[in-house]
Ligand code: UD1
């Protein structure tokens with residue numbers, strides 16, 4: 115096998131550090147950018163170069179970190195670092211664990227769990243150059259304006275890399291060096307194994323420095339080289355919340371740009387946030403102030419936004435989703451949602467269907483061509499095809515203790531303000547009158563009416579609201595005061611003496 119066609123023997127991701135500057139109860143590498151934890155980004159890049167094994171070194175908050183990593187990447191080997199501090203010790207622990215199944219042979223890559231923008235492309239390039247040049251060690255470096263804190267790359271007069279000096283151990287002259295160690299390397303496994311045995315804690319920090327391996331490899335006759343990147347973001351770690359936010363913004367800028375290059379129109383990249391886990395098709399249009407999270411996918415020709423936040427939502431081809439907050443929903447092809455719509459998990463809207471303004475939906479399957487156009491709630495329900503749900507309809511799915519289902523057929527037309535008191539079923543082609551409260555099943559083709567017959571108390575305003583603007587205008591329109599005995603015979607309609615409205619279902 116040629117080195118170009120196979121991944122490295124192993125990637126070791128270092129993640130034992132404490133991350134105190136984050137000032138958080140959450141371990142640093144579990145903080146997220148672009149919808150993935152920092153360590154999630156590191157694992158993704160590592161997996162993309164197809165290593166035969168992947169190990170992650172833990173210590174600080176090890177149980178939390180281990181559980182998180184096992185969830186993301188069950189095949190990753192979790193290695194515990196002991197109380198000996200330093201990156202050298204971390205790598206040694208990982209190598210020992212990886213060697214348990216027979217000593218590793220070939221390239222071992224080391225990365226950090228808190229460097230989220232490192233791309234699989236740059237990692238692959240590092241491995242390729244390392245193997246092509248048959249190096250003992252190849253270190254990824256960058257030239258920074260402010261190199262303070264970093265290990266500095268030491269080079270001989272002819273430019274060959276001779277070693278790395280940690281900031282705290284460096285002379286004033288060495289601190290002038292602006293080429294820094296990113297902490298990301300490709301090693302020959304045998305060289306690494308042999309050198310780590312010789313690494314001591316005899317330095318300013320009393321740690322086992324992985325960086326000492328470069329000098330040791332050279333002394334043993336190995337070739338040591340550097341790959342210099344111009345892209346400082348790819349080697350930047352997130353140490354505090356300011357860096358976390360800057361890395362998050364840059365991650366997003368790159369994600370949005372990549373989607374635009376893949377054929378997605380993004381009207382306003384500055385206000386569009388797309389997680390690393392989202393999938394978009396060609397000719398999708400994203401309007402300003404839109405956030406796409408989690409496993410959201412948007413199919414061809416769909417338009418999403420403005421002012422829309424979707425998490426784990428599937429948007430079908432040609433669908434329109436305007437000013438919507440949705441999660442766990444599926445929107446069919448050429449369907450429309452919004453504006454001002456709240457889609458909760460389990461919402462499935464069929465092709466060409468509609469969930470319109472000021473609607474909330476949850477756990478509802480809506481068939482092809484059915485429309486819930488304005489003002490309502492549909493939950494725990496099933497609605498057939500080509501049904502029109504009138505304005506203000508509500509599924510009363512909760513009896514105070516349990517949830518119940520509403521099943522509405524196809525070709526149904528419901529009047530405004532219909533309430534479905536679940537469990538209840540409405541047959542195909544049925545109608546309901548405005549204001550109906552549906553407590554009993556409605557057979558196919560029936561018209562369900564449940565409101566009391568309307569009665570007009572003629573002249574009531576003139577006798578009960580004399581002198582009011584209403585009374586004056588009513589009289590101008592030809593209304594007259596009721597004949598007194600008729601008025602007396604009728605129950606008063608003013609609010610002070612009107613009895614509480616009888617509950618519809620108890621009337622008969
Ligand atoms: C290290 C490098 C330095 C480089 C810098 C880049 C060494 C000795 N120094 O600095 O040359 O410029 O990274 O950021 O390697 N970690 C462990 N176990 C440990 C210590 C650290 O797993 O005992 C992990 C951390 O979780 C982190 C990474 O190693 O992911 C780097 O640790 P950090 O303390 O940030 O780096 P430095 O040692 O300061």
Ligand code: CA
Nearest residue numbers: 228297351353
């Ligand atoms: Ca660091």
